[in-house]
Amino acid sequence: MHDPEIALLLSTYQRPAHLRRALESIALQSGVAGRFELIVADDGSTDNTPQIVAEFASSVPFRVGFTTHPHTTFRLSRSRNEGVQASRAPYLLFLDADCILPRDHVRIHLERRKPGTVMAGDCCRLDQETSAGITRDVIRGGQFQNWGPKSEIRRLRKLDRSARFYCLIRHRTKPKLIGNNVGIWRADYERVNGYDENFQGWGCEDDDLRLRLRRAGVRIESILRWTRTYHLWHPTDVTLPADWRKGANVNYLLRKGRLTRCRNGLHKRDLNEISIHVIGEPSKPHLAEQLIQGRFKPRAASKPEVEILFLPGRGRFSGQAECNVLVALEAKAAKSHLARQAHLMIAPGEPADQQRLRFPLEQFELALGSVA
Numbered sequence: 001m002h003d004p005e006i007a008l009l010l011s012t013y014q015r016p017a018h019l020r021r022a023l024e025s026i027a028l029q030s031g032v033a034g035r036f037e038l039i040v041a042d043d044g045s046t047d048n049t050p051q052i053v054a055e056f057a058s059s060v061p062f063r064v065g066f067t068t069h070p071h072t073t074f075r076l077s078r079s080r081n082e083g084v085q086a087s088r089a090p091y092l093l094f095l096d097a098d099c100i101l102p103r104d105h106v107r108i109h110l111e112r113r114k115p116g117t118v119m120a121g122d123c124c125r126l127d128q129e130t131s132a133g134i135t136r137d138v139i140r141g142g143q144f145q146n147w148g149p150k151s152e153i154r155r156l157r158k159l160d161r162s163a164r165f166y167c168l169i170r171h172r173t174k175p176k177l178i179g180n181n182v183g184i185w186r187a188d189y190e191r192v193n194g195y196d197e198n199f200q201g202w203g204c205e206d207d208d209l210r211l212r213l214r215r216a217g218v219r220i221e222s223i224l225r226w227t228r229t230y231h232l233w234h235p236t237d238v239t240l241p242a243d244w245r246k247g248a249n250v251n252y253l254l255r256k257g258r259l260t261r262c263r264n265g266l267h268k269r270d271l272n273e274i275s276i277h278v279i280g281e282p283s284k285p286h287l288a289e290q291l292i293q294g295r296f297k298p299r300a301a302s303k304p305e306v307e308i309l310f311l312p313g314r315g316r317f318s319g320q321a322e323c324n325v326l327v328a329l330e331a332k333a334a335k336s337h338l339a340r341q342a343h344l345m346i347a348p349g350e351p352a353d354q355q356r357l358r359f360p361l362e363q364f365e366l367a368l369g370s371v372a
Helices: 016-027 049-057 076-085 105-112 128-132 136-141 150-168 186-191 205-215 285-292 331-335 337-341 351-356 361-368
Strands: 006-012 036-042 064-067 091-096 117-120 123-125 181-185 219-222 229-231 276-279 306-311 323-328 344-346
Touching (some): 006 076, 049 064
Parallel strands (some): 006 091, 117 219
Antiparallel strands (some): 091 181
């Protein structure tokens, strides 16, 4: 048997009826026999989800894997990373188990993949009544593809046009990436260390992945001209905020000094695995050494991920690092013009407390994305 070309990563939690229909649509994929594997990435379901997956696996001719972990809150990032780690294919297709696929969905993603590019789209959202009417026979007959509300079809066409425009003008951060319909090369996913698992509760994990992929030079293009998934109605997650701006993950998403390769991703990166460079010449080198000693090991790099600048001292941020950290050893240093270039400013103590100075790792790690 040949290795699969594409891994379908199906995220699920506590929706067995939705999962059964999503699996049915996957079993019906045409033109891709022997070319794909399926990993069901569970967020800690305590219902009969494992049994559903096991029964499905015994009835299909392709590999089906299953990952899970204890559920504490909405941890989609962790589920997706675990699914990727359990897969083998060089190309990844992220899907949600509350969405059903047209028969040619996987084939189209395989045909449209190209180097250094993510092919992303969205789903057509079906209302409660329509969703309830989608049976196994409807999925097999494909009628659901004609049941999308006109307002949704218009929304998806507009999304596709906008995405094409952003690509045409080479926008730095757009189009958006929505994780229920995303095709990405494994190498590109690993380049940014996957999803950041510090996103817990609803929202923002896709936005963060998009921004880090764009910084790594990966393009994002729309797949919506050719295919989309169909979302089955369900109550919203309890962690969904009424106002996006008040969501639990928003402050973390908007923090300054984001690393392209997140720390708490596929691989849990220790501070000593991050390229940290102390720049300039501190006027009080003994204090600088005292602050850092034993906490992490600075090392030079042509393009460091983090630069630490001590003031007073002689030095400037290079502009090449992803995170600029200013350590103000004196109160007046915090008012330096260099403070405006810092993503994180640390004032570890007053001069009278110099013998008890400690580099505040908690504050530092929060900015870099701490690893639990």
